[in-house]
Amino acid sequence: MSGTTTALKPPEDARAPVRHPDAPAPGELLDAHNHQCFGCGDQESGLLLRARAGEGVAVTAEFEVRPVHQGAPGLAHGGLLSAALDETLGALNWMQRVIAVTGRLETDFARPVPVGTVLHLQARVTAVHGRKIYCTATGRIDAHDGPVAVRADALFIEVRVDHFIQNGRAEEINAAIADPDQAKLARVCEVNQ
Numbered sequence: 001m002s003g004t005t006t007a008l009k010p011p012e013d014a015r016a017p018v019r020h021p022d023a024p025a026p027g028e029l030l031d032a033h034n035h036q037c038f039g040c041g042d043q044e045s046g047l048l049l050r051a052r053a054g055e056g057v058a059v060t061a062e063f064e065v066r067p068v069h070q071g072a073p074g075l076a077h078g079g080l081l082s083a084a085l086d087e088t089l090g091a092l093n094w095m096q097r098v099i100a101v102t103g104r105l106e107t108d109f110a111r112p113v114p115v116g117t118v119l120h121l122q123a124r125v126t127a128v129h130g131r132k133i134y135c136t137a138t139g140r141i142d143a144h145d146g147p148v149a150v151r152a153d154a155l156f157i158e159v160r161v162d163h164f165i166q167n168g169r170a171e172e173i174n175a176a177i178a179d180p181d182q183a184k185l186a187r188v189c190e191v192n193q
């Protein structure tokens with residue numbers, strides 16, 4: 001059972017999540033937050049995960065498990081399944097227009113996931129307390145109502161753009177600053193802080 005640690009239980013005075021008025025419409029494809037991202041970017045060896053806006057403060061995503069994602073022969077690597085859940089949860093940022101990073105992620109692996117599977121992911125924010133964003137996700141095999149293979153509960157922490165500027169390697173940060181799409185994303189999120 002996931003989310004059993006107290007760190008993943010919202011406190012009594014947590015508030016309900018709020019969908020940003022300018023959040024992408026339900027069904028809209030979400031941009032990659034960074035084209036070099038292992039999860040949502042366009043690297044061939046990455047997850048090539050594509051997420052869409054959902055209703056409320058929720059998203060859906062699909063991840064096709066390819067041979068490069070193997071752990072045991074013919075099966076997806078568990079760490080990459082966690083990464084797919086993490087990436088889908090990260091896409092919730094678009095629905096609230098904040099920037100938040102994973103503080104804690106607790107994954108349950110309920111079924112093995114064969115190569116060739118399309119994992120259908122669903123994630124939603126359950127509660128917000130200050131900078132802490134409580135959220136949950138599932139990954140189902142081959143259909144949005146298929147059998148649950150993985151699920152996770154997570155705590156994301158809201159950060160400012162400075163988090164990346166101060167901690168990221170200069171080479172990539174300078175490229176991001178020079179990229180108009182990336183700079184726009186940073187601006188859009190910062191005005192909400």
Ligand SMILES: CCCCCCCC/C=C\CCCCCCCC(=O)SCCNC(=O)CCNC(=O)[C@H](O)C(C)(C)COP(=O)(O)OP(=O)(O)OC[C@H]1O[C@@H](n2cnc3c(N)ncnc32)[C@H](O)[C@@H]1OP(=O)(O)O
Nearest residue numbers: 007033086087090099100101102103104157164176177186
């Ligand atoms: C022009 C430049 C452009 C740049 C623009 C970039 C835009 C990018 C857009 C979007 C990016 C989204 C990417 C999504 C990708 C998928 C998600 C990932 O994989 S994210 C990567 C993995 N995660 C990390 O690398 C975090 C590493 N950790 C940290 O940096 C810090 O620990 C951080 C920020 C998480 C917290 O540090 P503190 O100093 O800011 O805050 P404290 O005071 O420690 O915590 C705040 C509250 O949260 C709780 N907390 C923090 N960590 C916790 C934990 N692990 N478990 C439980 N509670 C925790 C604390 O107890 C505290 O709670 P109380 O307010 O006192 O109630």
